[in-house]
Amino acid sequence: MPWQPSRDWKPLTSGTGQATGGVWLTPDGQVVKRLVPGVTDHRHHAFWERQALVAESGVVAGTAGLRAPACLGVERDEEGITLRTAYTSPVDWAPETLAAALGRFGACSLGEPAWGARDVLRDRLRTAEGRGGWSALSGAGLASVAIEELWARRESALAVLDELPRVPTHGDAHPVNLLGRDGADVVAIDWEQFGLGPAGFDLGYLLLATEVPLDDLLDGQSGSARRGAVLVAAYTGVSRAAWALGQPDPGDHVERLAKLSAVVDEAVSHASWKAW
Missing domain, CATH: 3.90.1200.10 (Aminoglycoside phosphotransferase (APH), C-terminal lobe)
Known part of the structure; x- marks a missing residue:
């Protein structure tokens, strides 16, 4: 059965990368991003798996200045990758x-x-x-x-x-x-x-x-x-x-x-x- 978002997920507008197949907010406050296969060159700027690899590796989970939201799960299937992260509340930065x-x-x-x-x-x-x-x-x-x-x-x-x-x-x-x-x-x-x-x-x-x-x-x-x-x-x-x-x-x-x-x-x- 093809992958589908749950009906109670709220679509979000953020996430316009070439590999992004959709972004949703779940009722319990998780952000779900669906990654779909695309560029396979690991060094290309649009490599389709990179966002999941960043989250899984934790390489920027605690870096100074800039860091990624907490990774809550990465699920792979034949059609793509489902990435779950904590919701990030917007702040008005100068x-x-x-x-x-x-x-x-x-x-x-x-x-x-x-x-x-x-x-x-x-x-x-x-x-x-x-x-x-x-x-x-x-x-x-x-x-x-x-x-x-x-x-x-x-x-x-x-x-x-x-x-x-x-x-x-x-x-x-x-x-x-x-x-x-x-x-x-x-x-x-x-x-x-x-x-x-x-x-x-x-x-x-x-x-x-x-x-x-x-x-x-x-x-x-x-x-x-x-x-x-x-x-x-x-x-x-x-x-x-x-x-x-x-x-x-x-x-x-x-x-x-x-x-x-x-x-x-x-x-x-x-x-x-x-x-x-």
């Missing part, structure tokens, strides 16, 4: 506080699991190359000189990221995933893209999702974290805008592109330095 928590998480010493995501930005840029790069921006008159230079310097930028310290990364550090509180630390959900990545990776994603100025968000962070955050934010933000132009509902990615000009300029300087 972006600066989230940035500081991500910095503490990035300072944790964790071994790299065999199934951790790796080279996320490189993979995403390869996907963008297959779609024609950022040509949609040129066609829409949105490609500035700095954006064109950023695309031309992408291999140098990736080389800069390769040389940064490798630190624990959530992989999708958007405020919608940085929900709960455990003392001074953040309880985060949706660990599909967890792994070790360049310093500042998570901060770059957070930068794209907030209106807080770059200097305020990165106050107190290391130079390595700033370089990583700027490069990740610039390449991710511009790639999102180029992709959005071909979508029926582009969201706010194109509008946000104008707000990224200073970040793009700084990213070009980092990539150009490596080129020399």
